[in-house]
Amino acid sequence: MPTRDTAWPAGTPCWIDYGAGDMDGAKAFYGDLLGWTWTGGDEEYGGYANAEKDGSQVAGLGPLMAEGDSPAWTTYFATDDATATAGRIRDAGGTVVVEPMEIGPLGTMVIALDPQGHGFGLWQAGEHTGVQRYNEPGTLVWNESAVDDPASAQRFYTAVFGFEWDAMEGMEYATFRTGDRPLGGLGQVQPGLPRGWTVCFAVASTDGAVAAVEGAGGKVLHPAEDTEFGRFAVLEDPWGAAFSVMEVSGD
Known part of the structure; x- marks a missing residue:
C-alpha cells in the first residue's frame, strides 16, 4: 500500500489529471474501471x-x-520553483502555454509543450501535494512519452529536470531518474499507438480491464501481453483519450 502525503521530489511525475468533454461520463467510466470516488468539483476551482x-x-x-x-x-512533474522551471523550459526550446498560476492555497501550476509539441505540466505543491497512493490497483504506476526524436527529447528533459537516462537493451526506450529509482520512460513513437505523455494505471487484472473498457465503448490500441514488468495493454476511453494498464499484485 504505497502512500505519500508530502510534496514529491523535483522532477518526479507527481500528479495526473484528465481534461473531459463529458464530466459525468468520464467520472462514471474511470470510477467504474478503477474503483474511484470523487470529491470537489466546486465552481471556485472551475468544477x-x-x-x-x-x-x-x-x-x-x-x-x-x-x-x-x-x-x-x-x-x-514536481517542482520546487515553478517560475525557474518554466524558464528552463523556454531556454531548452519548449513553450510555456500557461504561465505559473497559483491555485489558491493548493499549489502552483504550469502547462507547457516540449519542442516536439507534446504537452505536460508542472506542479509546485502547496496544500495539494499530488498523488497520495500509487503502484497498487486503481492508482498510477508509470508515466512515459513516445516521440519522433528520442535523443532530442532526452536532451530537453535533462535540461529542464536534470534527468539521467538508462537505455533498455533491445528497445528504443530509456527510463529516466534523478536518483537511483526510475521515474518514467521515453521511447520512439510506434504505429497506431499514442504520441506524447501517457499514464499507466495499475490494475488487478489486465484482461478484466480490457474487457471492461471494451464493454463501456472504449478501444484496445495494443492487446494485452505479458512483459517482464507485468501484463500490459494500451487502451482508449470512449472519448478517444489513451491510457495504459498494468497488472500488479493487490497485496
Whole structure:
C-alpha cells in the first residue's frame, strides 16, 4: 500500500489529471474501471474534481480548458520553483502555454509543450501535494512519452529536470531518474499507438480491464501481453483519450 502525503521530489511525475468533454461520463467510466470516488468539483476551482482511492487522492478531472481541445490525460512533474522551471523550459526550446498560476492555497501550476509539441505540466505543491497512493490497483504506476526524436527529447528533459537516462537493451526506450529509482520512460513513437505523455494505471487484472473498457465503448490500441514488468495493454476511453494498464499484485 504505497502512500505519500508530502510534496514529491523535483522532477518526479507527481500528479495526473484528465481534461473531459463529458464530466459525468468520464467520472462514471474511470470510477467504474478503477474503483474511484470523487470529491470537489466546486465552481471556485472551475468544477475540478479529485479522484480518490480508499480515501486518498490519486488523480484529477476537470472540463477541457479551451475550445477545440480533445479529452486527454496530462502528466505533471514536481517542482520546487515553478517560475525557474518554466524558464528552463523556454531556454531548452519548449513553450510555456500557461504561465505559473497559483491555485489558491493548493499549489502552483504550469502547462507547457516540449519542442516536439507534446504537452505536460508542472506542479509546485502547496496544500495539494499530488498523488497520495500509487503502484497498487486503481492508482498510477508509470508515466512515459513516445516521440519522433528520442535523443532530442532526452536532451530537453535533462535540461529542464536534470534527468539521467538508462537505455533498455533491445528497445528504443530509456527510463529516466534523478536518483537511483526510475521515474518514467521515453521511447520512439510506434504505429497506431499514442504520441506524447501517457499514464499507466495499475490494475488487478489486465484482461478484466480490457474487457471492461471494451464493454463501456472504449478501444484496445495494443492487446494485452505479458512483459517482464507485468501484463500490459494500451487502451482508449470512449472519448478517444489513451491510457495504459498494468497488472500488479493487490497485496
